[in-house]
Amino acid sequence: MKQKTFSRRLIGRVLAYLLAILIALWILIPIYFITVAAFSPKDVIYSWPKSLLPQTISLETLLFFINAQYVLDSLWNSVKVALLTLVISLVIGAPAGYALARYIFPGKDAFRIIILSTRAFPIVILSIPLAVTFMQWGLYDKLISVALLHVAMALPTTILVTSSVFIGVSKELEEAATVFGCNRVQAFTRVALPLALPGLAASAIFTFVLSWNEVFAATILTIQNRTLPARMFVQLAASPIPFRFAGGFFILVPAVVFMFFIRRYLFSLWGITLK
Amino acid sequence: MAEIQVKNVRKTFGKVKAVWDIDLTVHDREFVVLLGPSGCGKTTLLRCIAGLEQVDQGRIYIGQRDVTDLPPKQRQIAMVFQNYAVFPHLTVFENVAFGLRMQHKPKDEIKKRVQDAAELLHIEELLDRYPAQLSGGQRQRVAVARAIAVDALVLLMDEPLSNLDALLRLEMRAELKRLLQEIEATTLYVTHDQVEALSLGDRIAVMRSGQILQYDTPLNVYDKPADLFIGGFIGNPPMNFLDGEVRTEDGQVVVHTGGGDIYPPPDVGAMLSRLKEPSVLVGIRAENIETLPAPAEGALQAEVLVVEPLGSHNLITMQLGTEQVKVNTSADFKAQPGQTLWLRLNIDKICWIEKATGRAMYPD
Amino acid sequence: MNLKRFNWEPYLLLLPSILYLALFFAWPMVQSFGLAFRTDDGQLTLAHMQRMFNDVGFTKALRNTVMLIIAIVPLQFILALIMALLMMERLRGSNMLVYIYSIPLAISDLAAGIIWFSIFTERGYLNSFLYSLGVIDKPFLFLNYQTKWPLVAIVLAEVWRATSIVFVVLVAGLQSIPRDYVEAAEVFGAGWFARVWRVILPLLRPSIQTALILRTILAVQVFAVVSAIAGRGMTVLANEAYLWYREYRNPHLAATYAMFILTISLITAFIYLRALRTKEEMIL
Numbered sequence: 001m002k003q004k005t006f007s008r009r010l011i012g013r014v015l016a017y018l019l020a021i022l023i024a025l026w027i028l029i030p031i032y033f034i035t036v037a038a039f040s041p042k043d044v045i046y047s048w049p050k051s052l053l054p055q056t057i058s059l060e061t062l063l064f065f066i067n068a069q070y071v072l073d074s075l076w077n078s079v080k081v082a083l084l085t086l087v088i089s090l091v092i093g094a095p096a097g098y099a100l101a102r103y104i105f106p107g108k109d110a111f112r113i114i115i116l117s118t119r120a121f122p123i124v125i126l127s128i129p130l131a132v133t134f135m136q137w138g139l140y141d142k143l144i145s146v147a148l149l150h151v152a153m154a155l156p157t158t159i160l161v162t163s164s165v166f167i168g169v170s171k172e173l174e175e176a177a178t179v180f181g182c183n184r185v186q187a188f189t190r191v192a193l194p195l196a197l198p199g200l201a202a203s204a205i206f207t208f209v210l211s212w213n214e215v216f217a218a219t220i221l222t223i224q225n226r227t228l229p230a231r232m233f234v235q236l237a238a239s240p241i242p243f244r245f246a247g248g249f250f251i252l253v254p255a256v257v258f259m260f261f262i263r264r265y266l267f268s269l270w271g272i273t274l275k
Numbered sequence: 276m277a278e279i280q281v282k283n284v285r286k287t288f289g290k291v292k293a294v295w296d297i298d299l300t301v302h303d304r305e306f307v308v309l310l311g312p313s314g315c316g317k318t319t320l321l322r323c324i325a326g327l328e329q330v331d332q333g334r335i336y337i338g339q340r341d342v343t344d345l346p347p348k349q350r351q352i353a354m355v356f357q358n359y360a361v362f363p364h365l366t367v368f369e370n371v372a373f374g375l376r377m378q379h380k381p382k383d384e385i386k387k388r389v390q391d392a393a394e395l396l397h398i399e400e401l402l403d404r405y406p407a408q409l410s411g412g413q414r415q416r417v418a419v420a421r422a423i424a425v426d427a428l429v430l431l432m433d434e435p436l437s438n439l440d441a442l443l444r445l446e447m448r449a450e451l452k453r454l455l456q457e458i459e460a461t462t463l464y465v466t467h468d469q470v471e472a473l474s475l476g477d478r479i480a481v482m483r484s485g486q487i488l489q490y491d492t493p494l495n496v497y498d499k500p501a502d503l504f505i506g507g508f509i510g511n512p513p514m515n516f517l518d519g520e521v522r523t524e525d526g527q528v529v530v531h532t533g534g535g536d537i538y539p540p541p542d543v544g545a546m547l548s549r550l551k552e553p554s555v556l557v558g559i560r561a562e563n564i565e566t567l568p569a570p571a572e573g574a575l576q577a578e579v580l581v582v583e584p585l586g587s588h589n590l591i592t593m594q595l596g597t598e599q600v601k602v603n604t605s606a607d608f609k610a611q612p613g614q615t616l617w618l619r620l621n622i623d624k625i626c627w628i629e630k631a632t633g634r635a636m637y638p639d
Numbered sequence: 640m641n642l643k644r645f646n647w648e649p650y651l652l653l654l655p656s657i658l659y660l661a662l663f664f665a666w667p668m669v670q671s672f673g674l675a676f677r678t679d680d681g682q683l684t685l686a687h688m689q690r691m692f693n694d695v696g697f698t699k700a701l702r703n704t705v706m707l708i709i710a711i712v713p714l715q716f717i718l719a720l721i722m723a724l725l726m727m728e729r730l731r732g733s734n735m736l737v738y739i740y741s742i743p744l745a746i747s748d749l750a751a752g753i754i755w756f757s758i759f760t761e762r763g764y765l766n767s768f769l770y771s772l773g774v775i776d777k778p779f780l781f782l783n784y785q786t787k788w789p790l791v792a793i794v795l796a797e798v799w800r801a802t803s804i805v806f807v808v809l810v811a812g813l814q815s816i817p818r819d820y821v822e823a824a825e826v827f828g829a830g831w832f833a834r835v836w837r838v839i840l841p842l843l844r845p846s847i848q849t850a851l852i853l854r855t856i857l858a859v860q861v862f863a864v865v866s867a868i869a870g871r872g873m874t875v876l877a878n879e880a881y882l883w884y885r886e887y888r889n890p891h892l893a894a895t896y897a898m899f900i901l902t903i904s905l906i907t908a909f910i911y912l913r914a915l916r917t918k919e920e921m922i923l
Binding site for chain 1: 730
């Protein structure tokens with residue numbers, strides 16, 4: 001009897017590991033493929049049948065991509081848009097997050113619910129009316145217009161995440177600071193801010209990745225000044241295959257690297273439920 | 276140091292009356308404990324004095340200065356928080372120096388005063404460490420050192436020992452007492468732990484539902500509680516309360532309680548005879564009941580229900596008439612459940628409570 | 640209310656966010672309505688709506704979008720649930736696993752589309768693999784739009800990319816379930832399946848709700864991944880909105896599509912909220 005339950009447990013354990021590894025492979029193998037493709041020279045990419053293992057490692061394809069017209073420009077555009085988005089959403093969102101974390105006030109729950117429910121609205125639909133508005137304002141085809149829309153996408157999450165970050169910094173610490181000679185602003189800058197910094201940084205990176213990856217709005221709102229994903233999307237059908245692979249790899253890498261830095265905050269960034 | 280005066284202070288949170296028209300004076304160099312069950316408003320009162328909450332009405336004075344509308348930093352106070360509130364991003368040294376740095380004291384002075392405070396709290400070795408590397412007890416010491424390092428008029432402490440484990444709490448309690456006697460600080464100390472209150476305070480203010488019920492020395496609060504609630508709240512076990520009927524027999528006042536009669540002394544008798552209703556509660560502490568193995572003059576017959584040996588003494592729960600009483604006996608007193616014993620109440624230690632109002636009565 | 644004591648600080652802190660969202664979130668929504676239901680000279684009209692419904696692209700786009708949702712969402716949910724439950728088994732290296740499982744969170748739909756294009760394309764990795772196994776002797780045209788294969792590729796790409804978000808929401812939910820409940824169930828004789836079905840899933844309801852709403856809404860607006868894999872051969876609702884705006888220069892029709900996407904999103908969110916209604920007292 002004992003023997004039987006033991007062996008059943010063991011089988012369960014082994015199955016669990018197998019399954020866990022299988023799923024990990026399912027996620028990793030496609031990433032592996034695109035990496036291999038990006039580091040293969042053109043003739044290997046066009047060859048048939050392709051080897052599943054890397055044959056010749058070369059920078060030819062990646063260099064071809066980077067040296068292509070507009071690529072560096074739009075790469076730089078992407079960085080500018082993402083940085084703008086990040087700064088604006090933190091500057092606007094973090095105070096709101098702080099208010100949600102520190103104060104009890106009438107309307108707080110209503111505000112929270114409104115913020116949460118914005119997630120039920122597809123962002124796609126903001127792009128078209130905003131494109132029309134930005135044209136009137138003379139912001140059309142300017143990077144700031146893409147950033148403004150990306151902020152609208154990111155702001156609710158920024159507010160919720162910064163709020164949980166500030167909740168993580170005990171209110172008592174700020175109170176202690178005021179007792180020992182700080183005013184409210186000093187108490188924030190000397191105590192709450194340094195302690196909240198890692199969480200705020202995670203939130204900022206999250207926003208950066210969101211903006212970096214966004215295609216639809218960026219394509220709608222710009223013509224000349226495109227971000228990298230927007231430029232790639234528009235030219236995709238006309239691009240040679242090595243160009244696509246290198247481009248896909250190029251968008252992928254920073255996202256995966258950033259992910260590594262915010263892995264501690266995964267659940268507070270993406271795990272927010274409606275309750 | 277200075278005195279604290281709280282005049283007619285009121286603080287509400289929505290419909291909750293956290294502090295309701297409280298007057299309180301803490302004399303210069305006095306150690307006062309605010310004691311009460313959770314939610315009684317003691318912490319709110321402390322936070323109002325610290326300036327962390329704005330009062331709805333009333334005034335607060337620290338050292339004759341009206342501080343009611345001043346922010347905490349201008350009140351010249353120091354505070355020890357319940358969860359220590361030791362800044363995790365600063366070293367112990369910087370934590371202790373925090374208030375001094377905010378006052379822009381010269382470097383040498385900061386160094387000296389941090390050293391002095393650290394020595395008083397025995398944390399000289401820890402000055403370079405970060406709070407994450409400290410135990411709970413050590414963080415507690417840092418929090419206290421930080422509070423005594425600054426020039427404060429008064430020291431406020433909000434349940435400073437409640438997060439320590441039992442043994443450490445005992446140790447820190449004695450040490451706090453030594454320390455505060457040494458620095459002669461005016462201290463207001465909040466706790467829900469009656470033992471802490473009794474052992475530390477010069478005076479205790481017992482609070483309930485936003486009001487102060489009794490403000491007196493520990494001994495008086497213990498021996499002469501102002502009402503039923505305080506008698507039941509303070510002391511372990513809490514005071515026993517027995518129903519009593521007052522009657523007069525041949526000019527002498529007799530109280531019928533616990534299935535027998537007891538005879539209060541004349542001044543008490545006179546007081547009881549003036550009652551409108553002849554019903555009283557006889558409040559008696561476990562240690563003021565003598566347990567006798569045989570019937571005796573004035574002793575009440577009781578049956579043993581539970582015997583709990585506590586090492587230093589035994590706590591016995593007994594059935595006395597229709598009520599239960601808890602009685603302390605010496606550790607070597609043998610008793611079995613079901614056994615009949617006789618109880619003699621120490622008549623001078625009885626706390627007489629008017630049943631209709633719950634107020635305790637003491638002869639003038 | 641005592642105005643002097645009234646604390647305005649939180650409202651001041653919220654003000655920038657409220658203004659921003661009003662200007663760049665609420666107002667565009669209202670404007671979408673305007674674009675979708677009014678003519679250029681401001682008359683109310685259903686003409687755009689009619690034109691959309693009669694458009695050839697609309698039926699195809701709607702059918703494809705709905706098929707994608709029906710295929711993707713349940714698959715993702717089941718896979719994510721398995722992944723999340725695996726995390727509860729306290730495997731060695733589970734920190735590593737969590738990181739790997741959540742990598743796709745950071746991958747854009749465009750990149751995911753390109754990655755799966757590299758697998759399914761004519762001389763891609765899948766064909767090479769099948770060839771090396773001897774299953775085929777010449778490349779099979781998976782991405783031929785007359786077959787169902789592009790749809791399969793898109794479903795796989797989306798499941799690959801976006802299961803992570805469901806996973807993370809579910810794990811966050813699982814972490815908030817006190818272990819005591821599960822252990823109590825175990826003590827009282829519940830097997831693994833019973834524990835999952837009778838204890839974990841009911842307690843996980845709010846997270847499941849959130850995950851499903853998020854996922855469905857994201858699936859309704861699926862866009863770049865479709866183009867990257869199937870090119871022009873396949874269309875979806877968001878793609879139509881894009882085309883009407885960018886290629887046919889008709890913001891009205893584009894906005895009408897957008898409103899249609901919004902409507903579907905809100906209806907599905909509403910359905911999930913009703914279907915998975917949580918009794919407050921159940922969630923401690």
